[in-house]
Amino acid sequence: MNDVIVDLQQVSKYYRNVQALHPLTMSVNAGEALGLFGHNGAGKSTLMKLILGVLASTSGEVKALGHCPRSNGAHEYRRQFGYLPENVSFYDQLTGREVLYYFAKLKGHTKVHAESLLEEVNLAPAANRPVKTYSKGMRQRLGLAQAFLGSPKLLILDEPTVGLDPVATSEFYHMVDRLKTEGCAVILCSHVLPGIEGHIDRAMILSKGRKLALGSLDELRAEAALPTEIMVSGMAEAEIKTLLNGQLTASTWLPQDAGRERFTITSDHKLAVMKRLLAQDQIQDLQLKQPSLEDLYHFYLSSTHSRSADTVSGGATHE
Structure with missing residues (x-):
């Protein structure tokens, strides 16, 4: 679509x-x-x-x-529209069922639909209890149910x-x-x-x-060009460095983790390095860890990147 x-x-x-x-x-x-x-x-x-x-x-x-x-x-x-605000708030004296029935009526939906959502968010057993007795998690689930009303x-x-x-x-x-x-x-x-x-x-x-x-x-x-982490079992650090022919420097080598050798590589060398390592018979395990959403978030919010973005209306885009 x-x-x-x-x-x-x-x-x-x-x-x-x-x-x-x-x-x-x-x-x-x-x-x-x-x-x-x-x-x-x-x-x-x-x-x-x-x-x-x-x-x-x-x-x-x-x-x-x-x-x-x-x-x-x-x-x-x-x-x-379905909307869940950051801080959900309901009429504390009403039961969970009454709250959802109220929102269902406002949006033109049936009580049957409200009941199915109470089941989906696992609130059916507590549906007749006043909202004031709900925990934070239960209130959140009730908020999700009202947001999901009417597909x-x-x-x-x-x-x-x-x-x-x-x-x-x-x-x-x-x-x-x-x-x-x-x-x-x-x-x-x-x-x-x-x-x-x-x-x-x-x-x-x-x-x-x-x-x-x-x-x-x-x-x-691709835009951030953050390094990819590679974890190898079955080869020693010296063997890996020799195999990769000087592509790794001291700054790219990471401390061992559970007996695995760890290092980072730039995105443009990632495939070539993986192929070379996979061709080695002594390799017992090979894992690749790409930059996570959290890594990307910190990169884009870094002071250097933020300052450069301030000079361009709208910042970096991918439309």
Whole structure:
């Protein structure tokens, strides 16, 4: 699918004397998940509120599902939005079931659908308890259930895994992946980077209201040109250095890990080095560790890169 669900063209936002978002152009397609990353105050919340129609942009054009989210009649298609804020809050005296029934009615969905979501997020056994008795994780799961109401066409999730245990986190990503296959566009904002990269198609990194990077992880890895780590069992350090004919220096060698020799190599030498190592009979194990999303995040937010990006409106892009 390549239907554009979210489309921003040179969108900016000013708060009095503060430029919260510099001119930004980006899009999210149906069936695509975009990871949104950045430090506190980077502009992530402002961007999400502009897409939801909670805020009006200072300049530029915002479209969601083909419409301006603040236009007349916007409430009709905004029913196809799903949104989980960073800090979920419900009426504490209502039960979990009553809360979800309420949101289902607002969005024009049935109680039967609400019940199925209570089952999916494993809240059915506690559905008749007041929300004030819920733990943080239970409140988060209730928030996820209301965001998933109606199989939304656009799903915006702000720190969705906060308070979730590993099993609930895995189940959450399973639900997101399923919605993606049904054509939902997902914007997922999180500070918890490990585990997320297998569930996003592209990543966008913001800093001080500027877009530093936007692209698939492969595209960002190619641009960042961070070294790849290789771990070898069955060959000694000296043998590997001799085999690779001086390609490795002291600065690329890492301390042993569980008896494995470890070193880094540049991306342009990666394939050649792997082929040469795999041709050796004494090799017992060979592992490759590419730069992770966390590595890329720290690279793009490094002071040197951030300063260079400040001189270019919008920063690095991969559209």
